[in-house]
Structures are given as C-alpha cells and as structure tokens.
Amino acid sequence: xxxxxxxxxxxxxxxxxxxxxxxxxxxxxxxxxxxxxxxxxxxxxxxxxxxxxxxxxxxxxxxxxxxxxxxxxxxxxxxxxxxxxxxxxxxxxxxxxxxxxxxxxxxxxxxxxxxxxxxxxxxxxxxxxxxxxxxxxxxxxxxxxxxxxxxxxxxxxxxxxxxxxxxxxxxxxxxxxxxxxxxxxxxxxxxxxxxxxxxxxxxxxxxxxxxxxxxxxxxxxxxxxxxxxxxxxxxxxxxxxxxxxxxxxx
Amino acid sequence: xxxxxxxxxxxxxxxxxxxxxxxxxxxxxxxxxxxxxxxxxxxxxxxxxxxxxxxxxxxxxxxxxxxxxxxxxxxxxxxxxxxxxxxxxxxxxxxxxxxxxxxxxxxxxxxxxxxxxxxxxxxxxxxxxxxxxxxxxxxxxxxxxxxxxxxxxxxxxxxxxxxxxxxxxxxxxxxxxxxxxxxxxxxxxxxxxxxxxxxxxxxxxxxxxxxxxxxxxxxxxxxxxxxxxxxxxxxxxxxxxxxxxxxxxxxxxxxxxxxxxxxxxxxxxxxxxxxxxxxxxxxxxxxxxxxxxxxxxxxxxxxxxx
Amino acid sequence: xxxxxxxxxxxxxxxxxxxxxxxxxxxxxxxxxxxxxxxxxxxxxxxxxxxxxxxxxxxxxxxxxxxxxxxxxxxxxxxxxxxxxxxxxxxxxxxxxxxxxxxxxxxxxxxxxxxxxxxxxxxxxxxxxxxxxxxxxxxxxxxxxxxxxxxxxxxxxxxxxxxxxxxxxxxxxxxxxxxxxxxxxxxxxxxxxxxxxxxxxxxxxxxxxxxxxxxxxxxxxxxxxxxxxxxxxxxxxxxxxxxxxxxxxxxxxxxxxxxxxxxxxxxxxxxxxxxxxxxxxxxxxxxxxxxxxxxxxxxxxxxxxxxxxxxxxxxxxxxxxxxxxxxxxx
Numbered sequence: 038x039x040x041x042x043x044x045x046x047x048x049x050x051x052x053x054x055x056x057x058x059x060x061x062x063x064x065x066x067x068x069x070x071x072x073x074x075x076x077x078x079x080x081x082x083x084x085x086x087x088x089x090x091x092x093x094x095x096x097x098x099x100x101x102x103x104x105x106x107x108x109x110x111x112x113x114x115x116x117x118x119x120x121x122x123x124x125x126x127x128x129x130x131x132x133x134x135x136x137x138x139x140x141x142x143x144x145x146x147x148x149x150x151x152x153x154x155x156x157x158x159x160x161x162x163x164x165x166x167x168x169x170x171x172x173x174x175x176x177x178x179x180x181x182x183x184x185x186x187x188x189x190x191x192x193x194x195x196x197x198x199x200x201x202x203x204x205x206x207x208x209x210x211x212x213x214x215x216x217x218x219x220x221x222x223x224x225x226x227x228x229x230x231x232x233x234x235x236x237x238x239x240x241x242x243x244x245x246x247x248x249x250x251x252x253x254x255x256x257x258x259x260x261x262x263x264x265x266x267x268x269x270x271x272x273x274x275x276x277x278x279x280x281x282x283x284x285x286x287x
Numbered sequence: 288x289x290x291x292x293x294x295x296x297x298x299x300x301x302x303x304x305x306x307x308x309x310x311x312x313x314x315x316x317x318x319x320x321x322x323x324x325x326x327x328x329x330x331x332x333x334x335x336x337x338x339x340x341x342x343x344x345x346x347x348x349x350x351x352x353x354x355x356x357x358x359x360x361x362x363x364x365x366x367x368x369x370x371x372x373x374x375x376x377x378x379x380x381x382x383x384x385x386x387x388x389x390x391x392x393x394x395x396x397x398x399x400x401x402x403x404x405x406x407x408x409x410x411x412x413x414x415x416x417x418x419x420x421x422x423x424x425x426x427x428x429x430x431x432x433x434x435x436x437x438x439x440x441x442x443x444x445x446x447x448x449x450x451x452x453x454x455x456x457x458x459x460x461x462x463x464x465x466x467x468x469x470x471x472x473x474x475x476x477x478x479x480x481x482x483x484x485x486x487x488x489x490x491x492x493x494x495x496x497x498x499x500x501x502x503x504x505x506x507x508x509x510x511x512x513x514x515x516x517x518x519x520x521x522x523x524x525x526x527x528x529x530x531x532x533x534x535x536x537x538x539x540x541x542x543x544x545x546x547x548x549x550x551x552x553x554x555x556x557x558x559x560x561x562x563x564x565x566x567x568x569x570x571x572x573x574x575x576x577x578x579x580x581x582x583x584x585x586x587x588x589x590x591x592x593x
Numbered sequence: 594x595x596x597x598x599x600x601x602x603x604x605x606x607x608x609x610x611x612x613x614x615x616x617x618x619x620x621x622x623x624x625x626x627x628x629x630x631x632x633x634x635x636x637x638x639x640x641x642x643x644x645x646x647x648x649x650x651x652x653x654x655x656x657x658x659x660x661x662x663x664x665x666x667x668x669x670x671x672x673x674x675x676x677x678x679x680x681x682x683x684x685x686x687x688x689x690x691x692x693x694x695x696x697x698x699x700x701x702x703x704x705x706x707x708x709x710x711x712x713x714x715x716x717x718x719x720x721x722x723x724x725x726x727x728x729x730x731x732x733x734x735x736x737x738x739x740x741x742x743x744x745x746x747x748x749x750x751x752x753x754x755x756x757x758x759x760x761x762x763x764x765x766x767x768x769x770x771x772x773x774x775x776x777x778x779x780x781x782x783x784x785x786x787x788x789x790x791x792x793x794x795x796x797x798x799x800x801x802x803x804x805x806x807x808x809x810x811x812x813x814x815x816x817x818x819x820x821x822x823x824x825x826x827x828x829x830x831x832x833x834x835x836x837x838x839x840x841x842x843x844x845x846x847x848x849x850x851x852x853x854x855x856x857x858x859x860x861x862x863x864x865x866x867x868x869x870x871x872x873x874x875x876x877x878x879x880x881x882x883x884x885x886x887x888x889x890x891x892x893x894x895x896x897x898x899x900x901x902x903x904x905x906x907x908x909x910x911x912x913x914x915x916x917x918x919x920x921x922x923x
C-alpha cells in the first residue's frame with residue numbers, strides 16, 4: 038500500500054474527556070474519490086480539521102505522498118498540496134469572484150511579499166483564476182462581488198478556490214450542504230468531472246450523491262472507522278446497516 | 288537596603304495589588320461575559336474617588352461618605368450602562384473602544400469642570416489614623432492596612448460569590464458561552480446589567496478607599512486602567528482567580544522593582560549607570576513581565592475555556 | 594458579449610476617473626495652494642496648523658494600514674510618534690542635527706519597536722490584542738519619562754530644526770511645510786501601492802476572512818507583522834516631522850490618549866480609505882481647534898460627539914459623503 042497518496046495512521050482527537058476521533062487509520066489511493074459517511078456527531082468534520090491542520094491531533098500521524106505532515110500548519114499543508122473546503126461557506130464576500138480565486142493562485146505563484154504593482158491586474162494570476170472559474174461554471178460571474186452570489190454559486194466558488202490551489206488531495210466538507218435540488222445537481226456533475234484527476238476525500242450527507250460518486254466509502258461511527266469498501270460492499274455490510282443506516286433499511 | 292524597607296515595600300506592593308484587583312475584577316468579568324472592552328472602567332474608579340471626597344466633606348464622616356459613594360457609583364454605572372454600553376454589546380471591539388474613549392474624554396473634563404483641576408484631599412478617618420508597630424522598627428499606617436484588609440475581604444467574598452452562588456454560576460457560564468446561557472432562558476440583558484453595575488461599584492469602592500492616601504484628581508483612573516489591562520492579560524480574560532493572582536504579582540513587581548531595581552543592578556554594574564538603567568527599567572518591568580507571560584501562555588495564566 | 598470568453602474583467606466595473614481620484618486630487622491641490630493663500634491671513638498660525646494637520650494625517654494614514662485594511666485594533670500607535678520624535682531629540686541633544694542621520698535613527702527605532710512588540714501582540718487576537726498594544730504603548734511612554742538625560746517628564750526643546758545635508762533650510766516655516774506635504778504625498782502614494790499590491794491583497798483578505806486565507810495557504814502572521822512594521826515606520830516619519838514642527842520633544846506625544854485620538858481620526862475619515870484618514874486627521878484637529886476656541890472644556894463636547902458618531906453614523910466622514918452621493922471608492 039505504498040501507493041497511498043494520503044495516509045492517516047491512528048489519528049485521535051479528544052475534547053476534554055470526549056474522544057471525537059479514535060484511532061482513525063485510512064489510506065487514499067491516488068485519484069480515487071473516497072467518501073466518508075457517518076451519522077451526525079461521528080467526528081467527520083473534526084477529522085477533516087485534523088487532516089487539514091485546522092485542529093491539531095492528539096496522537097497519530099498524517100502522511101502525504103509518503104512524507105509526514107503532522108506537525109505542519111494549515112498553510113504549510115496547502116503548499117504541499119492538501120487543500121480543503123468548508124462546511125459553512127467560507128469566501129471573501131467583499132472581493133470579486135475573480136479575486137477570490139486569484140488570491141488562491143497568488144498563494145502558489147511566486148511570493149506575496151510584493152508591495153508594488155496592482156495585484157488585481159496581474160494577467161498571469163487572473164488567467165489561471167479564470168480557468169478555475171470556467172471549470173466550475175462560474176466564468177460569467179467573475180466580476181461580481183462574491184457576497185452577492187446565490188448559495189449554490191458560493192459553493193461552486195469554494196470549489197474553484199480549492200482547485201486554483203492545485204491540490205494533490207482535496208478535502209471536501211459537505212460541498213452540497215444547504216443546496217437545493219438543482220444546485221446540488223450542478224455540483225454533483227462538477228465533482229464527477231473532477232473524478233479521476235484529483236484525489237478527493239469527500240464528506241457528504243446526501244447518500245444518493247455519495248453512492249453514485251465514490252470509488253470507495255468509509256463509515257465513521259463514534260469516531261471510529263467501522264468499514265471501508267466499494268459502494269456495493271458498504272451497502273451490503275451488516276455492521277454498517279446496523280450501526281449507521283439502522284432502522285431506515287431493514 | 289534594609290530588611291525593614293523590604294517589608295514596607297512588600298506591603299505597599301500588596302496594597303497596589305489589592306487596588307488593581309478591585310478594578311480588574313469587574314473589568315475581567317465584563318470582558319469575559321460580554322466580550323465588551325470598556326475603557327471607561329478607569330474613570331469609574333475616578334468617579335468613585337470624587338464621590339467619596341464629596342460625600343465625606345458633606346457629611347463630615349468618611350464612612351457615611353463611603354456608603355453614599357458606593358451607592359451612587361452603582362447608580363452611575365447603571366445609568367452609563369443604560370444610556371450607552373448596552374447599545375455596544377453587539378458592536379465590534381473598535382466601536383466599543385471609540386465610544387468608551389469618548390466617555391473618558393467627557394468624564395475627565397467633567398470632573399475638572401465640577402471640582403476643579405486641583406487635587407482634592409480626603410482626611411483619613413480618625414479611627415484609622417496613626418501607625419501600628421508590626422515588628423521592631425517597622426511602623427505601618429493603619430489606614431493602609433485597612434485597605435489591604437478590606438480588599439482581601441472583598442476578594443474572598445467575590446470568590447465565594449462567583450464559585451458558590453447561582454448568579455456566580457451564571458456569570459461563569461456566561462464567560463464560557465454567553466449564547467448558550469441565553470438559550471437556556473436566562474435573561475442575559477439583566478445578567479449583563481448586574482455584572483456591569485457590580486463591576487462599576489467595585490471600581491468605585493477602590494477609588495473611594497484610596498481617596499485619603501492618593502490625591503483625587505482628573506485623569507487619576509487613566510494610568511491605573513492600563514495597569515489593570517496588564518493584570519487581566521496576565522491573569523487571563525474572564526478569570527477572577529487569575530485577576531487576583533496577577534494583580535498581586537503586578538503590584539509587587541512594580542513596587543519592589545522601583546525601589547530595589549537600581550540597587551540590584553548596582554551589584555553587577557557601576558553605581559551611576561545602575562541608577563540610570565534602574566530608573567529606566569523599573570517602570571517597564573511589568574510590561575516585560577506581561578510580554579514574558581504572553582510569550583509562553585498567549586491566553587494568560589488562567590485561561591477561561593471557551 | 595462581443596468579447597471572447599477569455600476576456601478578463603476588472604475587479605468591479607471601474608468608476609469614472611474623477612469619481613475615484615477626485616477627493617485625493619482636490620485634497621492635495623488645496624494643501625499645495627494653502628501656503629500661498631495663508632500669506633494674506635495669519636500666515637504663521639495657519640502654516641503651523643496645516644503642518645500639524647498633515648503630520649497627524651501621516652500618522653493616521655499609517656494606522657489605517659493596520660486598523661482599516663488589516664482590521665487590527667492597535668491602541669499603541671502613538672508610541673511610534675514618540676520614537677520618531679526622540680530620534681531627532683536624542684541626536685540633537687548630542688549636537689547632531691543632521692536629518693540624514695536623525696531620520697534613519699527615527700525610522701529604524703520605530704521599525705524595531707514595531708517588530709518586537711508586533712511579534713508578541715500578533716500572537717493574540719481581539720480584546721487581548723487591543724490591551725497588549727495599549728500596554729506596550731504605555732511602556733514606551735514610561736521609557737521616555739525615565740530618560741532623565743533627555744528631559745524626562747518635561748521633555749526637551751530642540752536647539753534647532755534638522756539640517757538637510759548641512760543646510761538650515763527647514764528653519765523657514767514654508768520650506769518645512771512643503772517638506773511635510775511631500776512626506777504626506779509620498780506616504781499616501783506608497784500606502785496606496787501597498788494596499789493594491791499582492792501583499793496588500795493578502796492583508797485585505799485577512800480582514801474579511803482569516804480562516805479562508807489560511808486555508809488557501811497564507812500564513813497570516815508574517816504578513817500582518819510586516820504590515821505592522823511598515824505602519825510603525827511610517828508613523829515614525831510623522832514623529833520625526835512633529836519634532837521639527839514643534840521644536841520640542843516630550844513623552845506627551847506618546848500618551849495612550851494620543852493613540853486613542855489617532856484611532857478616532859482614522860474612524861472619522863472612514864476605515865480602509867487612505868484619503869479618508871487624511872480627511873479624518875484634518876477633521877479632528879480642526880474640530881479640536883474650533884471647539885477649544887469656544888471653551889477650554891471642549892472635550893465635554895467632543896466626547897459625547899464621539900459616542901454619537903459610533904452609535905449613529907457608521908462609515909465616518911467618507912461614509913457620510915458617500916451617502917450624499919459624493920465621490921470616493923474604497
């Protein structure tokens with residue numbers, strides 16, 4: 038399993054006496070779309086916080102491309118190619134849509150300790166940003182103030198920002214949260230178009246989306262992974278049906 | 288540098304620490320519970336001193352004056368809360384800084400207009416005059432001991448109030464998670480008002496108590512306010528226990544540093560340079576202490592868990 | 594839609610040149626003309642008032658870089674005025690009145706103080722940051738008070754204004770005025786460039802959403818610290834000029850009330866607008882001058898005025914202008 042691009046080894050996180058994630062180990066293969074599902078409070082978002090570096094882990098290791106990144110800060114992890122999105126939309130509302138993405142490009146293109154020259158007019162940054170916007174279908178919104186976008190468009194923008202950071206591994210924390218049926222259709226199509234090009238770790242509550250998109254699924258319950266497998270395997274897994282799907286199935 | 292001087296200065300440092308605690312206690316709770324930065328807390332201390340001076344002169348009794356000053360400091364705090372502060376709780380820190388800065392400008396000038404720019408003096412009450420002999424060659428004024436004693440008593444009472452009573456429990460809960468307390472059906476507006484009025488009264492009490500030993504003058508709260516900030520930063524915002532320990536620490540370091548710093552430096556450098564450097568360094572000691580604490584513990588010695 | 598899809602739009606549709614540049618253009622034109630007009634009135638009084646206004650405008654401008662663009666409520670900014678002024682005073686006390694030596698000392702000491710205190714303060718956030726910057730400002734104040742050799746509490750009078758490469762041109766009030774104007778213009782242009790640059794965009798982004806900025810790979814601390822040092826150094830320049838304009842150096846330049854006044858200036862003008870900071874400084878000083886002409890208790894009017902501005906008028910002077918439909922894009 039040395040081909041794993043992102044490897045989690047025995048990750049733990051406690052809040053006081055409460056263990057939120059407990060001994061989570063997982064290996065993501067290159068370019069797979071790996072979903073993590075689990076009931077509310079299972080520790081999914083905490084796990085993303087740990088992997089992205091927003092919350093430190095109490096124990097365990099995280100390896101990206103075989104190199105340990107556990108002690109690195111969030112910005113440092115981003116520079117290694119580990120990029121995340123947020124469950125609650127996190128954009129720069131006062132900036133234009135284009136500048137939101139251009140900033141992500143800027144973070145990777147040369148130094149940001151440049152004190153002269155209009156950043157908003159830098160062609161190189163804007164072209165790459167436009168490309169990312171075109172990829173998520175927001176090119177015609179580039180000049181808008183990001184705060185004025187619809188909710189679905191903001192979710193698309195978040196994806197564009199993440200893509201502009203040129204991720205090796207993309208951590209998506211409920212990209213469909215709060216979207217209506219039409220908006221979510223757009224986003225699912227978008228995720229499908231990314232599949233096979235980038236390694237994606239996806240947390241999502243929309244089961245239809247998860248089972249249609251994922252190559253593999255891991256089930257997180259009470260901070261522990263109880264099963265990992267293909268969508269078909271997960272569907273048939275007894276533990277999962279009991280622990281997670283519960284009475285809804287039977 | 289005699290041992291007696293060391294004792295005297297330690298007591299003086301303790302007294303400053305107690306004073307700082309009385310002001311810091313209210314302020315740290317207001318910060319902690321309401322996330323509200325109140326620069327005007329220092330002028331409330333000043334107002335307490337002026338009220339005590341006025342009522343003591345009117346009634347001819349320091350103690351009657353003290354009681355009246357406390358009551359009016361409380362009323363004054365509540366009026367300020369009603370008129371201005373309650374409209375600021377939901378604002379950002381910058382707005383709070385500006386508005387309370389405006390209040391400082393107003394009140395510092397207002398006391399000048401009412402009582403004049405010259406310092407007022409308040410006589411020490413007869414029963415507390417004179418000195419006691421604490422040990423051979425160590426005489427210490429009774430009144431200063433009374434300040435230390437009453438301050439310690441209040442600190443103890445406050446500790447019990449915060450840790451043992453229902454209102455104290457709400458205050459602690461509010462410092463940790465105000466929205467949650469509000470969601471549980473507690474009238475958070477009323478809680479804020481109580482905390483605020485109480486803090487104003489404590490600051491007023493501090494002002495009234497020191498009126499006989501310090502000169503009562505416009506702006507007397509300004510420098511003390513900043514010392515109080517240092518105390519709160521060191522102790523950890525929202526922690527009464529932290530405020531107490533930090534206040535004593537700051538009081539001692541400041542007082543002892545000023546009186547013994549130059550002498551200590553003289554041990555390692557030539558006397559005239561030591562006295563120069565000592566005088567320059569002594570007032571900066573507490574800020575260096577603060578920087579050091581922050582370096583190792585950015586949320587203070589006793590951070591309140593959020 | 595006749596243009597190709599690859600067309601890259603501007604940030605926000607640019608308003609007309611005049612709309613964007615009108616206020617600063619008029620502002621600087623007025624400042625340039627003022628000395629010629631002042632000739633016909635109380636010249637030395639007006640020159641001094643305007644010089645002082647421009648000096649505080651530089652200080653407010655520099656504070657706006659961290660307060661307005663960085664959303665960092667720094668309450669110890671007056672300390673840098675002091676470092677700048679003492680850079681002049683201390684050298685002058687040793688007989689060195691050469692600007693080419695005084696100015697580097699003024700700027701370097703301001704920058705160093707900003708670097709050290711900024712590195713400590715920026716580890717914290719919110720209320721802590723406000724209180725810590727305030728405390729460090731006060732520390733600088735007490736340092737100045739304790740400098741007995743340089744006047745201590747009372748401060749000291751400078752033997753002469755700074756000399757420019759040996760020439761005493763600055764003894765002339767008008768020459769000093771134009772030097773200050775030049776410094777203000779330079780500070781304004783440099784600030785503008787910084788704010789619009791890559792670096793400035795990171796700072797502005799952090800103001801809106803620091804978590805987002807960290808999540809796209811910006812370690813904000815080093816950017817904010819850099820901005821803090823830039824702002825401190827620029828304010829040191831204001832201190833250098835202030836010492837020259839008043840001919841006097843004293844701890845009174847660095848009281849925490851002064852820091853509060855600088856914040857008031859920036860907010861009066863409207864946060865995050867450079868020419869707003871200049872307008873705010875002018876409004877504050879002229880208001881002070883005007884009100885104190887009525888009564889020595891002018892602060893009793895100004896204090897409540899400030900409270901009312903906070904409670905009822907958001908966005909400062911520029912906000913009010915904008916509501917009236919007059920110029921000024923952010």
